[in-house]
Structure formats: structure tokens, C-alpha cells
Amino acid sequence: MTFFLRKSAMNARNVNRFRKVYTLVNIESHRSYSLKTKTIKISIVGVPFKLSSFHTSCPANTTVAFKLSDIGEGIREVVIKEWFVKVGDKVQQYDNICEVQSDKAAVTITSRYDGVVKRLYYEVDQTALVGNTLVDIEVENAEDEVADVTSDSTAESSPTTLTKISTNQRAKVLTTPAVRRIAAQFDVDLSAVKASGRNGRVLKEDVLSHLNINAEKSNEVPDMSVVTAASIPMIPAYIETEIMLEDRTVPISGFTRAMVKSMTEAMKIPHFGLSDEYEVTKLVESREMLKTIAQEKGIRLTYLPIILKAASLGLSKFPILNSSLDSSCEHLTYKASHNIGVAMDTPNGLVVPVIKNVQNKTILEIARELNILQKKGSNGQLGLSDLSGGTFTISNIGIIGGTYTKPVILPPQVAIGALGKIQVLPRFTSNGDVAKTHVLTVSWSADHRVIDGVTMARFSNYMKGYLENPLTLILDL
Known part of the structure; x- marks a missing residue:
């Protein structure tokens, strides 16, 4: 009999301990709610104890x-x-x-x-x-509703049941x-x-x-060559000129701050420069023919997609130009993907969106992606994925004007190219005659710590062969 009473007391203590733990867990789970407690008296083998249950009320916002x-x-x-x-x-x-x-x-x-x-x-x-x-x-x-915990009054009663919380959510x-x-x-x-x-x-x-x-x-880009005319009343135009009467100081932010950071790092790199002229008369003729085909597919084809494809073939031949140097100058990583950045002037400043995996794309696919990036840039919608991951860069300064330039490398890349304006100039042919020739000026910069002048010159000549005879691109595509 004594053993039975001791066992019953122990069971009661265990039940009380369970009640305290259960209460603590519920308080922690509903800390932000107001609690209402009601007591249920239960008897287990003659030993009474109290079990608390909870009801949640709708909290304040x-x-x-x-x-x-x-x-x-x-x-x-x-x-x-x-x-x-x-x-x-x-x-x-x-x-x-x-x-x-x-x-x-x-x-x-x-x-x-x-x-x-x-x-x-x-x-x-x-x-x-x-x-x-x-x-x-x-x-x-949302309003949460929790059912009370119930229990029978005998030792053979069923366990306490807790109803699941139901949440009413706004559609x-x-x-x-x-x-x-x-x-x-x-x-x-x-x-x-x-x-x-x-x-x-x-x-x-x-x-x-x-x-x-x-x-x-x-993802189609609207054909900008098709314009629907609308009748607009003519009003006199006035040009407003802002006259600055005093100095003004503005914070450096956005893309300007990015340029400050990247160019500060870039000027720590010893640059090697190389410039050349490409006779691209055949490229101009080929592009005029291909432009019509591209327009039928809704794509605007410029010279740049063809140049980017030629550059990718050159990077396959000279992979060191598609590498990156770590900050400690101890490791050189050769990049498998040709992610070529294209410097672009936008309302927010100069940005360099990236066309990824150029080595796997056709010229028309490159042109379509370039059209999309140009539209995003004009609308200020370029995201991080569009601007990150570049392994090589080409800047097309020729659309603004100018011939030769000295492009600055974007770390951790090791090379960059800049395209000048295509000009019609007189040149001597192999027979000694003077002919009208389309000339493209190209400027290259390379990190002289890892790239020597001979490698850069050979890469330039390799690209020159493709652009002066664009039909040879077909052999390596």
C-alpha cells in the first residue's frame, strides 16, 4: 500500500511538471497575445491537480x-x-x-x-x-482561434486534445x-x-x-523603325538654359561612385596600349546584306555583335586575355565562359552590361540580347545580373565620335578594347591604286603584369583577319 501511494505521488509530480513545461511553451509561443486562463480540476488515482488551458484573443496591429x-x-x-x-x-x-x-x-x-x-x-x-x-x-x-484543452475526470480517460490553429488570411x-x-x-x-x-x-x-x-x-524588343504618327498641335519651342550663379556641391553616388572605386583600383594596374586600323569595307557590305535578314526576325543588327563574335573566337585562341588576376597577384584564373561587357552610355551614366557565354551564341542571338540590354539601359532597368560576371570588355566610343583612345581595364579583368568611328578614307590597294576604304580604328589595353605586347598584337591581328574578311567567320562558327 505504501508503495502504491508513493507511486501515485510520483505520477502526480510528473503530471505537474508536464503542466509547467506545457504552460511555458504556450506562453513563449503566444507571447504577443493576451492570455485567458481557466482551471480544470482532474483527479488521478486520488491525487488532485490543476491543468491550465489557453484561449487567444485577437491582438492589436x-x-x-x-x-x-x-x-x-x-x-x-x-x-x-x-x-x-x-x-x-x-x-x-x-x-x-x-x-x-x-x-x-x-x-x-x-x-x-x-x-x-x-x-x-x-x-x-x-x-x-x-x-x-x-x-x-x-x-x-490575422485572427487565430485555439480550442480549449479538455480531459476526462478518470485515469482511463482519453488524452487531452488540442485543436489546430486556423488562420483567416486575406486573398x-x-x-x-x-x-x-x-x-x-x-x-x-x-x-x-x-x-x-x-x-x-x-x-x-x-x-x-x-x-x-x-x-x-x-522578351521581344519593339521595332523602333516603325513609328505611328499622331497629330500634335504645333507650339513654339523655347530652350531653357540653366545659369549657375554660385558654386554647388553634390554628393558622389550611384554609378559615379562605382566609377570612382573601380577606376581608383584600375590605375594601380600597369597598362600596355596597342592601336591599329582595320580595313572593314567587306564587313560594311556584309552587314548591309545581313541587316535586312535580321530585321525580318525583329532584330536590329549593328557591327558590334559581329565584332563581339570575332573577339570571342580570338579569346579561344588566346585564353590568357579572358583571365582574371587575384588581389595578391599570386593566382591567375582562366575563365571558361566568354562574358563580354559592352560599355554603354545611359541616362544614369556609363554602365557595362554583360553578354554572357558569347562563345555559345550565334551573331543573331548576340544581337537580340544586345537589343534587350540597350533598351533596359535606356529605361534604367539594368539589374545586378546584367552588370556582373564580365571577363572581357569592349567599349564602342565610335558611336559618339573619335578614333583612338586609351581604354582603362576593369579589375579583375586583364584586357579591354575600344572601337573608334568607321571612316571612309583613301587607301592604296595592292596594285598601287587609290581606293575608297572603310577604316575602323581599334585601341587595346592589357595588364602588363601578365600579358606581353606580342600576345596583344597577335590577338589584334587574329580579330583583324575576321573583320577584314567576315566570310572566314563561317569556318570557325
Whole structure:
């Protein structure tokens, strides 16, 4: 009998200990909720104890700080370029909050919460650091309902049952900003699109399937040569000239700051320069013929895609030009992919978007991708993926003007080229006659620590052979 009473007391203590642990876990899980406790008296083999259960009530809305998270590529600060919301606006998950400009690209920040904007911490053109708060959002919490814990009064009763929490959520469309842009472009109601993604997320393929088009058509660049005329009333034009009456100091930010950093590092590199002239009369004739074929496929073909393909073939012949040198100058990495950057003038300044895997692309595929990058650059929509990963760079200064230049290498790359203006000049033929010739001036710079002048000259001559006789490209494609 004594043993039985001792065993019963021990069971009661274990049950009490379980009750305390259970209570602690529930308090921790519902810390932000107000708790209502009611007591249930249960008897186990004659030993009474109390078991508490919980009922949650709907909490008040809470304000959360929406912080600028790390957007990669070593970016530590950004400049606020545009706010898409204002104080008092309601936002949902994945809604655009603002557009920021880093020293590498423009990035659109989207919301991670549903709620109401309560405060904007920065004005346009102010600098925000990664980890700092961008906005305060009052979060709209859903009502949770938890059933009481019940138990029978005898030792043979069934275990306590806890009803699962049910959450009433507001209906919304889950998708990404890129998919929302496609939907806006084709005037599609995302709520009418059948979602196939995880948790009901609308994917790009869902929108394209809804429109009955393929992915390639969604990325088509409009033919800028076709313009629809509209009747516009003629008004006199006036030119406004800003006259600066006093000095003005402005902060260095965005792409200008990127240029300061990259060029400061670049000038630590001992540059070797080489310039040459290519007689590209046959290239001009070939391009005129191919341009019509490309236009039929909706592609604008310039000289640059052909030059980029010739450069890629040259990099295959001289792979050291497609390498990178580490900061300690102890290791040289030969890059398998020919990711060629193309310097481009945009409203935001000079940027270098990258055409990746040129060695695997045809000339028309390079031209199509170049068209897309040029359109993105004009609209200020170039992202980090468009601007990163370059292994070699070509700058086309000829579209602005000029012949020879001294291009500056973009670390950790080891070489860069600059194209001048194609000029029509008199030149002597092999028979001694003077003929009208199209001449392209080209300037090269290389890191003299790892590349000697002979290698750079041979690479230039290799490209020269392709561009002066473009039909030879067919043999190596």
C-alpha cells in the first residue's frame, strides 16, 4: 500500500511538471497575445491537480521596421531614387516599395509584409545603408482561434486534445515584380491566372500560358523603325538654359561612385596600349546584306555583335586575355565562359552590361540580347545580373565620335578594347591604286603584369583577319 501511494505521488509530480513545461511553451509561443486562463480540476488515482488551458484573443496591429536587406555583390549602401508608396498607403507582399540605386545597378525593393505604411525614413536621393530601416509598416495580424484543452475526470480517460490553429488570411496574388511587369505589359489580371507555383504563387510560365505565347515573345524588343504618327498641335519651342550663379556641391553616388572605386583600383594596374586600323569595307557590305535578314526576325543588327563574335573566337585562341588576376597577384584564373561587357552610355551614366557565354551564341542571338540590354539601359532597368560576371570588355566610343583612345581595364579583368568611328578614307590597294576604304580604328589595353605586347598584337591581328574578311567567320562558327 505504501508503495502504491508513493507511486501515485510520483505520477502526480510528473503530471505537474508536464503542466509547467506545457504552460511555458504556450506562453513563449503566444507571447504577443493576451492570455485567458481557466482551471480544470482532474483527479488521478486520488491525487488532485490543476491543468491550465489557453484561449487567444485577437491582438492589436503592430508596427514592424522594414529594413534594407543585403542585395548582394558586396553592396553596403544605396541611393533612394524613387518611392512607389507614401505614408498611409496599403501594401501587400511583393508590392514595390521603392527603387534604389547602388554603385552597380538599380534595384526595386518589394514588401515582405501586408499592412499600412506609417513612416518613410529617407527622402529621394538620400543614401541608405544596408541593415537600416527604410519604412515602418503596421502589420495586419490575422485572427487565430485555439480550442480549449479538455480531459476526462478518470485515469482511463482519453488524452487531452488540442485543436489546430486556423488562420483567416486575406486573398492576394503571390508573384514576383518581374511577373507583375509582364502582366502590366499585356494588361493581364493576375487573379484570373491559374497559379502552378508553390503556395499558389503565379509564375512567369503561368502568365505566358494564360496569354498563349512563349517566353521568347515576351522578351521581344519593339521595332523602333516603325513609328505611328499622331497629330500634335504645333507650339513654339523655347530652350531653357540653366545659369549657375554660385558654386554647388553634390554628393558622389550611384554609378559615379562605382566609377570612382573601380577606376581608383584600375590605375594601380600597369597598362600596355596597342592601336591599329582595320580595313572593314567587306564587313560594311556584309552587314548591309545581313541587316535586312535580321530585321525580318525583329532584330536590329549593328557591327558590334559581329565584332563581339570575332573577339570571342580570338579569346579561344588566346585564353590568357579572358583571365582574371587575384588581389595578391599570386593566382591567375582562366575563365571558361566568354562574358563580354559592352560599355554603354545611359541616362544614369556609363554602365557595362554583360553578354554572357558569347562563345555559345550565334551573331543573331548576340544581337537580340544586345537589343534587350540597350533598351533596359535606356529605361534604367539594368539589374545586378546584367552588370556582373564580365571577363572581357569592349567599349564602342565610335558611336559618339573619335578614333583612338586609351581604354582603362576593369579589375579583375586583364584586357579591354575600344572601337573608334568607321571612316571612309583613301587607301592604296595592292596594285598601287587609290581606293575608297572603310577604316575602323581599334585601341587595346592589357595588364602588363601578365600579358606581353606580342600576345596583344597577335590577338589584334587574329580579330583583324575576321573583320577584314567576315566570310572566314563561317569556318570557325
